[in-house]
Structure formats: C-alpha cells, structure tokens
Amino acid sequence: MxxxxxxxxxxxxxxxxxxxxxxxxxxxxxxxxxxxxxxxxxxxxxxxxxxxxxxxxxxxxxxxxxxIISCPEMFYNDTRAKLLEKLTSLAPQGMERAFLSNSGTEAVEAAFKFARYSTKRTEIIATMRGFHGRSMGALSATWSKKYRTPFEPLIPGIKHVPYNKLERLDAAIDENTAAVILEAVQGEGGVYPGDAEYLLGAQELCKERGALLIMDEIQTGFGRTGKMFAINHYDL
Ligand SMILES: Cc1ncc(COP(=O)(O)O)c(C=O)c1O
Structure with a gap:
C-alpha cells in the first residue's frame, strides 16, 4: 500500500x-x-x-x-542545564526560569496553572480572535467558535475582551484576575499586531492590579518577527 x-x-x-x-x-x-x-x-x-x-x-x-534519549526532570542533566541557561539568557531580563514543554498548548496550560497557583486567583482574561491552542484549558482561551463549539462546556473562569482596546481590558481586570493572556501579534486570528500603547498599557494594568501578563509567543517567538521575541519590539 x-x-x-x-x-x-x-x-x-x-x-x-x-x-x-x-x-x-x-x-x-x-x-x-x-x-x-x-x-x-x-x-x-x-x-x-x-x-x-x-x-x-x-x-x-x-x-x-x-x-541519552530522554531524561525526566527528577534528575539533573548536562544538556538540559545548557538549554535552560541559553533560553533564559534570550528572555527579557529578570526571567530566569523556564518550564519546558512539548507544544504551545502545553506551555499555555502551564502558564494558566502557574498564574492560578501563584496569585491564588482564578480568572483569566483572553482576547477575541486570540488563539492559544486546542487542549481544554488553552482552548477555553481560544476565541474561534469552530475550535470551541464541538468540545463545550470548556473550563470556567476565562473571558474574552476585544483586542487592542485598552479601555475594555481596563474594565475587565479586577481582584479576581489571575492573568491576562495576549499575543503581541494575533497570528491565527489574521495577523493583527498589537499597538505599543495597548501592550504597554496592559502590562501597567496587570502590575497595578496584581495580575500576571502572559505573552503567548508560540507563533511570534524565536526570531519570527525580526527580533528574538515580539515583545522585544515594545520593551515589554
Ligand atoms: C499563539 C499560539 N499559541 C498557542 C498555539 C498552540 O501551539 P501548538 O500547536 O504547538 O500546541 C499556537 C499554534 O499555532 C499559536 O499560534
């Protein structure tokens, strides 16, 4: 055959x-x-x-x-040590730790779990037209109905606001917000870059209200927008 x-x-x-x-x-x-x-x-x-x-x-x-083909994190490993050192040296200053995963959707799941665990809050704010993956948590932050509808009900506590509208984000972030998840350029959504004022404003709002800002660079990371990460264009 x-x-x-x-x-x-x-x-x-x-x-x-x-x-x-x-x-x-x-x-x-x-x-x-x-x-x-x-x-x-x-x-x-x-x-x-x-x-x-x-x-x-x-x-x-x-x-x-x-x-060696695989070495779980229950042991130390020389190659992983070098990878972690390299990755964190490429990340913005102050980001000295990395969680390694196999796919974008897993990275998003991990980010949500870190956010809920570390803030002790439950709510995640995502954006309309955003895409963050297809596993149940990441899918709940993904906007498109064609990906979501067949698998509903999705996980609670995730709401969507319009992209690039700071006042709508401002109105949405409150004391229950664990994290805001954004793409610097909405990729799957149709290639919509975020305005600098929007992304920097989102960062300020998160800082001010004790929420985390998750920048999803699955699509834009590692040189795909001309800098190592898309956030480097904005000094985020
Ligand atoms: C912005 C963004 N986040 C997350 C994902 C999910 O990544 P993966 O397909 O590796 O699970 C994608 C995939 O295209 C993406 O574009």
Missing amino acids: NTQTIENAHTSGVYAKRDLIIVRGEGATLYDDQGNAYIDCVGGQGTANLGHAHPKVVAAISEQAGK
Whole structure:
C-alpha cells in the first residue's frame, strides 16, 4: 500500500490534507515523493524556524540521541542545564526560569496553572480572535467558535475582551484576575499586531492590579518577527 492509502486508513481524520506526499526538506525547500521541489511557506507551522536538515541541527540531535534519549526532570542533566541557561539568557531580563514543554498548548496550560497557583486567583482574561491552542484549558482561551463549539462546556473562569482596546481590558481586570493572556501579534486570528500603547498599557494594568501578563509567543517567538521575541519590539 502507498503512503496516502495507509494514512487515509489510519489517521485520526482531524486534519484536512493536501494531495502531496512530502518526504524530505532542505533549508526552506521541501521535496515530494516524485522529487518535485517546493518553497516551504508552512515551516512546520512555525516549528521549523531553522529550516530543514541543517547539518548543525542534525549533528546536535544525532549526538544527543546517541547519548541519552530522554531524561525526566527528577534528575539533573548536562544538556538540559545548557538549554535552560541559553533560553533564559534570550528572555527579557529578570526571567530566569523556564518550564519546558512539548507544544504551545502545553506551555499555555502551564502558564494558566502557574498564574492560578501563584496569585491564588482564578480568572483569566483572553482576547477575541486570540488563539492559544486546542487542549481544554488553552482552548477555553481560544476565541474561534469552530475550535470551541464541538468540545463545550470548556473550563470556567476565562473571558474574552476585544483586542487592542485598552479601555475594555481596563474594565475587565479586577481582584479576581489571575492573568491576562495576549499575543503581541494575533497570528491565527489574521495577523493583527498589537499597538505599543495597548501592550504597554496592559502590562501597567496587570502590575497595578496584581495580575500576571502572559505573552503567548508560540507563533511570534524565536526570531519570527525580526527580533528574538515580539515583545522585544515594545520593551515589554
Ligand atoms: C499563539 C499560539 N499559541 C498557542 C498555539 C498552540 O501551539 P501548538 O500547536 O504547538 O500546541 C499556537 C499554534 O499555532 C499559536 O499560534
């Protein structure tokens, strides 16, 4: 059986597929099973920032796989120590710790849990047109009905306000607000950048009222807007 027949028989069916069998990538070029080349405008949906099969990346992954394939955080590990050091050196000053996870949606789940746990408050404020992932907590902060409706009821305590409207955010944040979650550029929502006054204003409001500000950089992080993180454009 060929690839398409096998995938069609066994895939979950969650994703609509293009009629292409991609077998290889090199830099920003993808190749199908017939050897046709394509410019990769998908970039692993944001995960292939460094392109495909860069020799240094291949060597680093191979070397690590040859040493130890996984090391839970119940032990210390030399490679993880270097990763944490590097990550936190790239983050804005004062952010000296990182929680490592496997996907964007998990990072958002973790951020919500850290926010609720550390503030002892329950409410999260998200924005209309925002996208934060598809697991139940992150989905509850995601705006689009097409992602939400089939899985309702979602988790309580999450409300949505219009994006880029500081006065609406101002009216929404109160003593129950654990966190506000924002994208510096709304990606899935249609590529809407936030105004500097809005993002800086949101930061001020959060500081003033004891809420945390979660900047979701899953789509914009690691150089995708020209700086390491989109928040670097605004000095957030
Ligand atoms: C802003 C934002 N947050 C979270 C996610 C979820 O990331 P993942 O698909 O890795 O779970 C995405 C995915 O596109 C995203 O764009």
